[in-house]
Amino acid sequence: MRLRTKARLAPVALVAAAALAACSTGGGTPDDAADGEVGGKITVWSWDGTIERAVDGFEDAHPGVEVDVVNAGSSFDQYQALDNAIQAGSGVPDLVMMEYFAIPYFAIPGKLADLTPFGADELEDDFVASAWNHVSVDDGVYALPSDFGPAVMFWNQDVFAQAGITQAPTTWDEYYEAAKAIRGLGPDHYIAQDSNDLFFLLSLIWQAGGRPFQVDGTTVSIDFTDAGTAKAVAFWQKMIDEDLVNTEIAAWSDDWNRALNDGSLASQNMGGWLTSTLPERAPDAAGAYRVAPMPQWEAGQQVGAENGGSAFGIPEAAGNKATAYAFLEYVTHGDGLDPRVEAGAFVPSTRVLESDEFRATENPYFGGQRTGEVLADVAATTATGWQYPPFFEWARSIYEDIASPLYSSGQGTLADVLETWKTRMVEYGNEQGFEVD
Template sequence: MTITRRRGVLLGATALAVALAATACGSSSSSGGSKGSGGSGGSSQSATVTDADLQAALTAGGNLTVWAWEPTLKKVVADFQTKYPNVHVNLVNAGTGNDEYKALQNAVQAGKGVPDVAHIEYYALGQFELTKSVVNLDQFGAAALNGTFTPGPWNAVQSNGGVYGLPMDSGPMAMFYNKTVFDKAGITTPPATWDEYIADAKKIHAADPTAYITNDTGDAGFTTSMIWQAGGKPYTVDGTNVGVNFAGDPGTAKFTAAWQQMIDGHLLAPISSWSDPWYQGMNTGKIASLVTGGWMPASLESGVKNGSGQWRVAPMPQWTAGGKVTAENGGSGLSVMKAGTNQKLAYAFLKYATVDEGAQSRVDNGAFPATVKQLNSPDFLNKTNPYFGDQKINQVLAQSASEVAPGWSYLPFQVYANSVFNDTAGKAYIGGSSLADGLKAWQDASTKYAKDQGFTVK
């Protein structure tokens, strides 16, 4: 249940320069999602810590500091300490998303105050792997967990044959929509393609000029997820060699052609996500749908109470009729920090929280699973949700998780790249440029930053 607010934070130039010098020969591949399809998780480092070693660490106990904002971890920590009474976990909310990353980067650079475990979203993991701030978990046998997690999240925590975190949740995309609003506009079947989605956007806005099928004022994470689903691969990453190519990417062209119609037709509510007007818009039926990650239900239930019984979940619209391709939006894992004082105990906590009892506890408390076991559980799949008219929404979301397009990579400085999205591509949403031109400007800004920091740009 990771809510991704991409405000942006600059990756420390000093730390990045040091990391680039250390990897000048391209010895460390880094991306928020690793190269390939999330397959083998093959390790370049053999396991040197056994299960017996981990159990001994749990028995001996000690103190752990965990930085995380994810709410279901509170119950996980309490249960973990009950099971292992010699372990004390200090769970600290050091900020949400980029606020935490800034604090974490500062602690790493200062060489003090670094937690043992950190909660890191998939798109941001690459910067910490590149700066060698997180531990390669292969030494604990993490590669053997291949098959435990769904392909998207498992792909996202790998880099260059190593595993740098254990997936905690995922964000397979689907369409959440207000059936009442759709019905009033004469839409009896949710759109199966993006062409149908655009047509339905026109119907909703024509029926009520103050209503919109969705909102968008420019969001880097949504944009890259849409390009991902369209088969785009604008980012290439091989260690310190990176490429950014929105201008020549076919998937990007699909997205810009469709979304430019939405912008030109004034079919997008000019409201930023996660703002008070955004919640108000959904509560009043003025924002009728969201295409986003599978973690969204809990946010709708808590923030859009007027929509109870009205909302439904449908598969993500497709770029090609009859297609079955999705993407991820959001999601995060837990990583062991290299500066931590008890790495064995930290990994034992990771495994408890993401694979063992904690995985089920988190799902029971509203998280969307990254684990195959929980995702395929009949109890999970057949659970009805009264907010969504007693629909078995997990069946739609689980299907989406199995259809995520393989091979997506994020930049090792994606946090920075996202921070300049609104100053480049974002201008298209206020009439400053076309979306294609805006993405080219984003490409140029990202490329310039890469060169300035010492990356080799293809």
């Protein structure tokens, strides 16, 4: 899942794993932990409420084990709390949730345990490839995927029909023409909004084949001029320049809910997780919305991208790694998946996504559409090879301020914004001990 934040992490401060071991609360080495018995109490930090649905089943299967699920804050707040606990040498959880982009931040300096000794590397084929790509750092596996956000288009077919469009756009060229037709419905009508949505822009770049971040250990390369990135950025710049997207309405705001509800926003490109919350945001549009793959850059392509997602890892300083891993495997791969899916989690488990039950279930809000089938297909086609720099949490916290003049007053271009952002990231990354160019 994706979360919004403007907060900033403290400096990364590369620390050797051996130094971190001095802060350990007694977890021992990874090999020792893998050989340990499941028992005792574990503390799980999670802002995902579906994790609690799996606790009773796990405790029933392991008499005497106690699982305490704690919401230690979302995204930045939790990451900061984890850093503080590691530095203090106390209060470190046994299992911790983190967005995919945060994994390198904790894994590279040794703050997360490599799960390979537990056999985690044998589970690769049980997760969609893109999600697995995120939890693999160098030669280790530092988390197991928990939820996933395949980038899709939520479109209001009634509004599109008013503009003379009966099918979801299948290419970005068709999307561009649809945007012009929808603008013709009235001054407040737009095909979509974008008020500085970094993750949408990155998913657009991702799908176009751009790979602006390359990470090899502590060496990071940042380049927003490769062909895929340039194509995606130029297209979206055209959409902004021609006033084909609403740049005034902020996502997650009351105005956004209202516009989705009354149809003045005809669609939204976002992670598949919006399927579970759109009914609350746009109740009057029940039956009108459908889910479709994002338009493609070339007709006939089937290339997906990602918009959000998270995993769970075990801190190197955790005190009960064996039980933590048993629960981790249970909620991301084992029987604990079912109650989470029933509670609305979109998990990147191939077992779930390929099941007839998940794919065939009709969603009443979306007019009886089999939305699970669409989401599963997009998840399976999500392109791999995408990487985030280890300091991405800091990087995304400064992006909004850099891009704000473009969206608020038309100053500069998206290409200018990305170059400025790159410069800031290069400076920061090198200050923190990485080799960034």
